[in-house]
Amino acid sequence: MWRSTAFMWALTGLLFLGVPGSGGGARAQGASSVGATAPDTTLTFAPTSPSGQSTARFTFTGSEGARFECSLDGADFSTCVSPVAYANLSKGPHVFQVRAMDGAGNVDATPASHDWIVLSPGPDTRIYSAPLPVSFWRVASFAFTAEYAGARFECSLNGEAFSACTSPVTYADLPDNAYTFRVHAYDKRGIRDATPASYSWLVDLTTLRAPGITSPFLGATLDGPMPVFSGTARPGLTISVIVDLEEIGSTTVDAAGLWCVTSSQPLSAERLHVVTAHAHENGNTSLVSLAVSFKVKLAAEESVEQEEAGGCSAGPGDSSWLLASLGLLAGTRRRSRHAAHEGQGGDAPHLS
Structure with a gap:
C-alpha cells in the first residue's frame, strides 16, 4: 500500500514538471523568450566636440527591421528615424542617446550615446587670392585668412582629405582638369569652421579659348x-x-x-x-x-608723357587686381553660405 502511494506521487511529479503543455513547461518557454537577444544600435554620424554649431545631426543603424527611440539631454525616449536633427541648442554640454527595438518588443538595453559641448561659432575662413577662373598655369597658389588671430588651417584639393596647411599654399604640376580648393580654420579652442571656404577653377593649356x-x-x-x-x-x-x-x-x-x-x-x-x-x-x-x-x-601733360x-x-x-577681386568675391560668397548654413540647420560632416 505504501509503495503504491509513493509510486503514484512520483508519477504525478513527472507529469507536472515534464509533460509538454503543463504549467512547468510553459514557464520554461517563457523564460527563454525573456532571454532572447535584443537588437544592437550603432551611431554612424555625430557632431564633433567641441562644436561651434547650435545645430546637431545624427545618423544611426540597428538590426534589420528595427525601429528607434531617441533622447536628448535626458528627456524621455520617443520614436525617431535616421537622420535626426536638433536646432537652437544652448551653449554647454549635451547628450544624445538612441536605442533600437525589434518587432517582438525587445529593446537595446545599452543605447548608443554621444556627448558633446556647444560653444560659440567657429572662425570664418576667407580666400583672398586665387588663380583665374580659367588658368593657363600648371601652378596654383591660394592665400587665405580667418577672423581670429592664431587660427590654424587645413586644406583640401579636389575632395582629398583635409591636411594641415599655411597661407599661401601652392599646388604644382597640375594637368588640364577642373579643380576645387577648400580650406577651413580652427580657432584656439579647437572649433572648426563648419563651412569651408572654396574656390573652383579650370586648368587648360590645350583649348583655344578667348583671352x-x-x-x-x-x-x-x-x-x-x-x-x-x-x-x-x-x-x-x-x-x-x-x-x-x-x-x-x-x-x-x-x-x-x-x-x-x-x-x-x-x-x-x-x-x-x-x-x-x-x-x-x-x-x-x-x-x-x-x-x-x-x-x-x-x-595735355599726360598725353605728352x-x-x-x-x-x-x-x-x-x-592681373593682381582681378585676383584680389576674386578673393573678395569668394569671401562674400563664403560669408553668405555660412549664414545660410546657420539658417538651415544641420552639422555638416567633416568631409569638405
Whole structure:
C-alpha cells in the first residue's frame, strides 16, 4: 500500500514538471523568450566636440527591421528615424542617446550615446587670392585668412582629405582638369569652421579659348589718348585687341601667360569705348572675349608723357587686381553660405 502511494506521487511529479503543455513547461518557454537577444544600435554620424554649431545631426543603424527611440539631454525616449536633427541648442554640454527595438518588443538595453559641448561659432575662413577662373598655369597658389588671430588651417584639393596647411599654399604640376580648393580654420579652442571656404577653377593649356582682359576693368577710366590694354591667355598665342570694332594692336602671349598692347591710335575722351580681344593659333581664331566698356582721361601733360613712354608697362598685366577681386568675391560668397548654413540647420560632416 505504501509503495503504491509513493509510486503514484512520483508519477504525478513527472507529469507536472515534464509533460509538454503543463504549467512547468510553459514557464520554461517563457523564460527563454525573456532571454532572447535584443537588437544592437550603432551611431554612424555625430557632431564633433567641441562644436561651434547650435545645430546637431545624427545618423544611426540597428538590426534589420528595427525601429528607434531617441533622447536628448535626458528627456524621455520617443520614436525617431535616421537622420535626426536638433536646432537652437544652448551653449554647454549635451547628450544624445538612441536605442533600437525589434518587432517582438525587445529593446537595446545599452543605447548608443554621444556627448558633446556647444560653444560659440567657429572662425570664418576667407580666400583672398586665387588663380583665374580659367588658368593657363600648371601652378596654383591660394592665400587665405580667418577672423581670429592664431587660427590654424587645413586644406583640401579636389575632395582629398583635409591636411594641415599655411597661407599661401601652392599646388604644382597640375594637368588640364577642373579643380576645387577648400580650406577651413580652427580657432584656439579647437572649433572648426563648419563651412569651408572654396574656390573652383579650370586648368587648360590645350583649348583655344578667348583671352581674358584684366585691364581695363568694367567702367574704368584709363589714361589717354593711347591707353594700355592687358590680359591673360595661353602662352604663345597671338592676341588681337579690338576697340570700338577696330583692331588697335596685337601681341604674343609671354611664357607667364600675360599679354599687353598699347593702342596704336589715339582714343577720344568724349565717349564711352568698348574693348574685346581674340586669340589666334595655326590659322584658327578663338571666340571673342567678354566686352569691357571704359573711358579715357586726357590731359595735355599726360598725353605728352604717354607718347614718350610708349609700349606696355608691367603694372596692369599681372592681373593682381582681378585676383584680389576674386578673393573678395569668394569671401562674400563664403560669408553668405555660412549664414545660410546657420539658417538651415544641420552639422555638416567633416568631409569638405
